[in-house]
Amino acid sequence: MNKPLTPAPQRAEPALTAHRPTREEAEAAVRTLLLWAGDDPAREGLVDTPARVARAYEEFFSGYREDPVELLARSFEETEGYDEMVVLRDIRLESHCEHHMVPIIGRAHVAYLPAGRVVGISKLARVVEAYARRLQIQEKLTSQIANSINDVLQPRGVAVLIEASHQCMTTRGVHKPGVSMITSRMLGAFREDAGLRREFLSLTRGGTPAPEA
Structure with missing residues (x-):
């Protein structure tokens, strides 16, 4: 029989205290890093890189949107x-x-x-x-x-x-x-x-x- 468990008290994850930037702000930050690295974010090969990096980060760090307790609760x-x-x-x-x-x-x-x-x-x-x-x-x-x-x-x-x-x-x-x-x-x-x-x-x-x- 498939039943939900009553989870034991969990260790609290650190609270996110800083304001979460918008996607536009994240992409601007990537442009700044490209400039700092010594390249031109406006050139053809890099013009779409900030958007690609933002999408990649959503995948790389998708774990922040997952609740491990919920995954195990059934x-x-x-x-x-x-x-x-x-x-x-x-x-x-x-x-x-x-x-x-x-x-x-x-x-x-x-x-x-x-x-x-x-x-x-x-x-x-x-x-x-x-x-x-x-x-x-x-x-x-x-x-x-x-x-x-x-x-x-x-x-x-x-x-x-x-x-x-x-x-x-x-x-x-x-x-x-x-x-x-x-x-x-x-x-x-x-x-x-x-x-x-x-x-x-x-x-x-x-x-x-x-x-x-």
């Missing part, structure tokens, strides 16, 4: 008593570094141990996307995904692992291509049970867990 209790690990791995992740506003590209692996209810698997991917499509640091992104699943579904445990490449490191600064960053957040049974953590890590690496000795 779950299913007809599970025939299923209480083993649910794992969704290799979720494509596209975010932007909040320090330099350049891409973070990687993948997320999400798992939880149901406590009587499960959620549609597409909702897990959409929660990842809702938080990823904001200005982020990877550590915060990892915690936000895990905390939301834990607070709303109230499972026995949650595990989130993110592997990503940061263009603020690969295309500028130290210029170190091929470097990836790994972060994880383990809650409930995944934090308490080392064997469970090993099973999750084995599954996300594409293997099957070895039997316990």
Whole structure:
């Protein structure tokens, strides 16, 4: 039976205190950046760039218009008593570094141990996307995904692992291509049970867990 959950109290997101500019103001800001970079926003190749950038930003940062709690609030209790690990791995992740506003590209692996209810698997991917499509640091992104699943579904445990490449490191600064960053957040049974953590890590690496000795 498909029933809405009563979500647990959520951590408040930072309030937007500044006035949100109009599209025209956003496009004017892009023209200013083009001038500052040393080019002419009036030339043929750039004349439509401000509008294109504004549209791209709507897509890049669409997560600010998504409510992860709402995405998770509808779950299913007809599970025939299923209480083993649910794992969704290799979720494509596209975010932007909040320090330099350049891409973070990687993948997320999400798992939880149901406590009587499960959620549609597409909702897990959409929660990842809702938080990823904001200005982020990877550590915060990892915690936000895990905390939301834990607070709303109230499972026995949650595990989130993110592997990503940061263009603020690969295309500028130290210029170190091929470097990836790994972060994880383990809650409930995944934090308490080392064997469970090993099973999750084995599954996300594409293997099957070895039997316990």
